[in-house]
Amino acid sequence: MNSCSGRRPRIMASSLSLPQNTITDILSRLPVKSLTRFKLVSKNWAHLTSTPAVIAAHLRRSASDPSLLIRRYRIQNGAEFGFWLITNPTRKFRSQLLDFPLEESLLRLPKIVGSVDGLVCLDVSPCHASDFVLWNPGTKQFKHLPFPLITSSKSNPIWLVFLGFGFDSFNNDYKLVRIVSFKRNDASPFLRVEVYSWREGVWKEIEERFDSTLLCGVPEGVVVDGSLNWLAIGLQDFADRKFVISFDMGREVFKRIALPAVTRFGNVKVMSYMGLLAIAVYPLVFAANGINMNRFEFWVQSDGEDGSKHWTRMVAIENFSKTLVPMGTWRDREVVIKHIGVNDRENYPSLLLYDPVDEGTKRLPVDGVDFCVEGYSYAESLVSVNEESKMVVEQKHSRK
Numbered sequence: 083m084n085s086c087s088g089r090r091p092r093i094m095a096s097s098l099s100l101p102q103n104t105i106t107d108i109l110s111r112l113p114v115k116s117l118t119r120f121k122l123v124s125k126n127w128a129h130l131t132s133t134p135a136v137i138a139a140h141l142r143r144s145a146s147d148p149s150l151l152i153r154r155y156r157i158q159n160g161a162e163f164g165f166w167l168i169t170n171p172t173r174k175f176r177s178q179l180l181d182f183p184l185e186e187s188l189l190r191l192p193k194i195v196g197s198v199d200g201l202v203c204l205d206v207s208p209c210h211a212s213d214f215v216l217w218n219p220g221t222k223q224f225k226h227l228p229f230p231l232i233t234s235s236k237s238n239p240i241w242l243v244f245l246g247f248g249f250d251s252f253n254n255d256y257k258l259v260r261i262v263s264f265k266r267n268d269a270s271p272f273l274r275v276e277v278y279s280w281r282e283g284v285w286k287e288i289e290e291r292f293d294s295t296l297l298c299g300v301p302e303g304v305v306v307d308g309s310l311n312w313l314a315i316g317l318q319d320f321a322d323r324k325f326v327i328s329f330d331m332g333r334e335v336f337k338r339i340a341l342p343a344v345t346r347f348g349n350v351k352v353m354s355y356m357g358l359l360a361i362a363v364y365p366l367v368f369a370a371n372g373i374n375m376n377r378f379e380f381w382v383q384s385d386g387e388d389g390s391k392h393w394t395r396m397v398a399i400e401n402f403s404k405t406l407v408p409m410g411t412w413r414d415r416e417v418v419i420k421h422i423g424v425n426d427r428e429n430y431p432s433l434l435l436y437d438p439v440d441e442g443t444k445r446l447p448v449d450g451v452d453f454c455v456e457g458y459s460y461a462e463s464l465v466s467v468n469e470e471s472k473m474v475v476e477q478k479h480s481r482k
Contacts, residue, residue, distance in 0.1 A: 105130070110139035114200075114220035114462050137464040141199055144461045150412050150446070151202070151219075151460035152433075155191050163191040167219070167460065168446060177447055183217055183224035194456065195258065195302055196247030200463025203247035203258055210234050211243040211301070214258060216280075216467040219460075225467040231285045232262045232274050241265040246303025246310030252332030256280035259310055259329060261297065271296060277334065281469050292327055292336040294320050299350065304410070306354040308332055311339075313352050326352055326359065342381060342393050351408040355438070356415060359383040362408035378406050380417065380438050396438045409433075409457050418457040419443075433457065 100108075109117060109131060117140070121128040130136065149170075155163035165180040182192070188206055192215070195203040200218055207213035214227040234240035246259040258278040263271040276287045295314040303310035309328045316323040324346065326339040341350065341361065348363040363379040380397035399406075407420040417436045433446040433455055 102135075106135050106139050109136050110143050112140075114140075114464060117464060118221060131464070141461065141463045141465060144463055145199070148413055148459040148461040150418070151194070151197055151458045153194050153456045153458075155454055165219070180219050181222070183222065184215065193302070194458055195245045196305065197458040197460050198247060198249050198256060198305065200461055200465050201256060201467065202458075202460070205245065210240045210262075211245055211260060214278075218463070218465065218467055220462040221464060221466075223467045227258070227278060228283070228285060230260055230278075231276050231287055232260065238264055241271065242297070242301070244297045244301045244303065244312055246305070246312070246329065248303075248305035248308075248310055248331055250331035251308055254281070257331050259303065259331070260285075261312075263297070283469050288334055290335050292338060294318050295325055295327060295338060297327060299352075303329070304352045304354055306359045307357055311352050311359060313350050314338070322346065324350055326361075328359075339383070339391075342395075344379060348379075351410075353408065353411050353417070354414055355382050355411055355417075360411075362417065364406060364408060378408075380408075397441070409455075410459075412457065412459050414459070420455060 117131045120131050150168040152166040152168060153163070154166060165182065167178045167180055169176050169178070184192075184206065188208075190206075190208050193205040195205050195214070197203075200220055202217045202219060204215045204217055205211050205213070206215050210233075212230055212233070215224055216227060217224040232240075240262055242263040244261040244263075248257060249255070250257050257280065260276050260278070262274045262276070264274070266272050273291055274287065275290060276285050278285045292314075294317050296317055297312050297314050299313035301312075303312045305311075306328075309330050311326050311328045314325045314327045316325060324341045326341060328337050328339055329335070330337070339359070342363075345361070345363055348365055351362040351364070353360045353362060360380065360382045363381070365377070378397070378399045379395055381393050381395050383391050383393050386392050407422065409418045409420055412418055412435060415437070417438060419434045419436050421432050421434050435444045435446060436442075
């Protein structure tokens with residue numbers, strides 16, 4: 083009798099247990115905050131919620147409905163900065179102020195280099211983009227990255243630094259790219275490029291270069307289909323022309339992409355749209371040649387029937403001079419736009435979501451006098467800031 087009663091709990095436990103796929107599916111639907119609490123219940127729960135299958139399934143589901151990550155700060159002195167997370171931005175407009183992970187005082191407000199798969203790369207250096215933190219706001223993990231190899235000196239001072247953070251699907255790796263420009267006596271820049279590998283945990287300098295162009299505009303590159311992209315202006319034979327400099331993170335090579343002629347007369351913002359390279363062209367406040375655009379245009383690069391790339395204009399809006407400033411895209415489908423008011427009652431910037439297809443707009447609940455705002459897509463995840471979870475991204479990207 084005793085032996086029979088001793089076996090019964092094991093039989094019941096076995097019959098009531100769920101298939102692994104079912105458990106993974108259930109856990110993938112829960113917020114990171116709940117899954118983090120489960121780790122405190124028992125060692126078994128801690129192991130289950132840390133498996134690559136659960137983390138990858140959770141990330142795939144979260145990535146299909148990202149939130150909007152906002153960096154907000156005062157323009158004059160960079161004080162009173164904060165990171166806000168807007169969930170369901172087109173429906174409930176629920177916003178949350180995130181706890182910044184670093185306790186030490188910073189000489190300059192942190193800048194967001196990029197947001198990929200729940201990992202946010204921050205530049206926390208006082209100058210020359212030389213100190214970086216990898217941060218997962220969901221799990222509250224953060225990690226200081228090793229200092230870069232390329233530094234500034236009195237004899238060879240750094241002039242400009244451009245950055246990019248993205249996922250290299252070819253090598254299943256997150257990469258931070260740092261393009262350092264030194265000013266030479268002949269006024270032409272000399273470039274050095276280095277890449278940090280999340281899987282290897284080290285920086286390496288690469289020999290790949292791009293000539294006859296100078297990076298300009300926003301220093302943070304835009305991720306499009308495995309490449310990082312920056313705006314550039316031509317030099318020498320390419321003077322008075324604008325380009326996109328694209329860095330293939332898998333092959334670690336650069337290429338130059340020509341832009342439509344209209345970009346000569348306006349500001350240009352490089353973006354991603356539906357997995358394609360896109361640009362927004364908007365008015366200059368001042369134009370040295372006296373020619374100033376009075377329109378907002380949105381262009382997308384796609385493949386032609388012969389396999390060649392070509393630019394197509396999706397949107398052209400008149401009479402928006404000095405009022406609309408594009409910032410990026412949310413969900414890779416809606417353009418995040420900073421709207422600058424033109425009267426006394428609206429003399430501060432506000433955020434809009436603009437759909438280039440139906441031309442609908444929605445106002446976001448992030449406003450404030452004298453504040454500057456920047457927006458990024460953010461997908462909550464359990465991905466670790468440490469490279470030991472490299473199998474997670476392999477599973478996540480192999481099942482797309």
